[in-house]
Amino acid sequence: MTAERPDLDALMEGFDAGRIGALARAISWFENGHAQAGEVHAHAWPRIGKAWRTGVTGPPGAGKSTLVNALTGHWQQLGRRTALLAVDPSSPLSGGALLGDRVRMDREEVEKVFVRSMASRGSLGGLSIAAGAAADLIDAFGFEELVLETVGVGQAEVDIASAADTTIVVLTPASGDGVQAMKAGLMEVADLFVVNKADTAGAPLLQNELEGMLELRAAGAAQPRVLTTIALRGEGIAELAAAIEQHRAASLADGSLARRRKERALARVKRLVVEGLRTQLWADEPTRARAEAALLGGARPDAVAAELVRQLFGRRGGA
């Protein structure tokens, strides 16, 4: 906090002056676990809350990247400051497709969209935390539209994409039907469904299936709409942007945005506490020694863990 302070000051100064390089570097600090990343976040924190965060998730092959390119291009053409944060929890070995897709972003009409990819370097919990911080930084920097795109639909992807103000689930007849989406917990997080590649066989059936399942849900709750797009040709993109705008207006009007942002903050707190425990549990030497002794004595790991959890929670209320 002393030797490296000049770096931090320069970064914050650049950030405040609106230099995109400073934003990119600040995100890297989070990605790499830089010791002063937290201070950058604290610096940016008072200015967050202005960007609208649209999360996009869905199975591989649904055409998410194409859809996101079209959507961000649409906003950019309307003159809105637009950013894309693409998060890939898969490993460096199986990843790569995401960055490859981004080459498409170099088309003239979207060249000013700020695009940033993040990949998992350590724990998935760590990636969610870094991605959340990156979204906050992009927000505080002054972007108006922020798309959070994830590859695939594992739990980490759903966690990241659903930490948005509007969550879009993209499906195609080929990539996964409605029943599968329900199994993966996507029905619960979606504010909007998009049936992409709407010109392929099975698209109307998928749309009907989704609408049927949505009708089965509690009648009182706000029903997600099901839209259709052919992202490759830009069809349905303006309608999608309008639906996001409608969801935004409704969320502001009925107080659900405030609730949602509170839940998002609580989820972040929990993730950070869990991550803190993960890194600090064995750093406490007496705790580790006691656990080792119990295991050597033949205790089951599950029993040792239960005792530790009891200690952690039991004593918290006492002081």
Next chain:
Amino acid sequence: MTAERPDLDALMEGFDAGRIGALARAISWFENGHAQAGEVHAHAWPRIGKAWRTGVTGPPGAGKSTLVNALTGHWQQLGRRTALLAVDPSSPLSGGALLGDRVRMDREEVEKVFVRSMASRGSLGGLSIAAGAAADLIDAFGFEELVLETVGVGQAEVDIASAADTTIVVLTPASGDGVQAMKAGLMEVADLFVVNKADTAGAPLLQNELEGMLELRAAGAAQPRVLTTIALRGEGIAELAAAIEQHRAASLADGSLARRRKERALARVKRLVVEGLRTQLWADEPTRARAEAALLGGARPDAVAAELVRQLFGRRGGA
């Protein structure tokens, strides 16, 4: 523990009698978070430690399934009781390939290999925990060879596969070169490298590259060997089994097996404590209320989390 006790008793009785259906059901209990799963584990616990656990990981496309089928078939033909636990942390939506691959297991010579697939249904931490318990159950049931196979090489996969007595990393020239493997942390966990599809272009180069990187490591440490296979034709499988046997003998002789099993137990304790925190943190109403109040007052989630971690750890030492 009272109403459902008959189920538990029947399950444990079937397990002790060596009925494979009871083993399968016990694993399902872990997968589904059954309330009495822990009691089954406690029941089986005194009998674990006899199976040799071979973890197999590597990028998609490296031919892991084919290799694992050949290896388990080899052991089965030698009359060893052999089991395969295939773990897929990817979601139900993108998954499926793994189960499809298992159809190959129906060939006559391997039909008695016990095969079980597990997929992620909730958190990845939860899957690691369930997979660890399933491995313990298979071990206690009396299997001699247990292969833990994972799809892909994300952090969760590496965690699961490296929780083995011998960890094998499978690579091919096409699926990921040595430098990539190093990046993904695979160099650190491998006891044996297998260059599969050894008849394809680039295989000798990959082998040289791996051996070169291994030479750079500390001279004192035991060096992982690099083997070559053409799993599809069964070539190199007997040599691989022999190398696993060698590693087993060496691990027993130099005490590294005991160290490794202790680390595995500690890792399980940590995972369970982290998972316990994840499920219980907000269940404690005063804690949640305090966090909400702090967030409403404008505190950053990161600051609220830091305070919570301080409380959890600070008070633990006091009582």
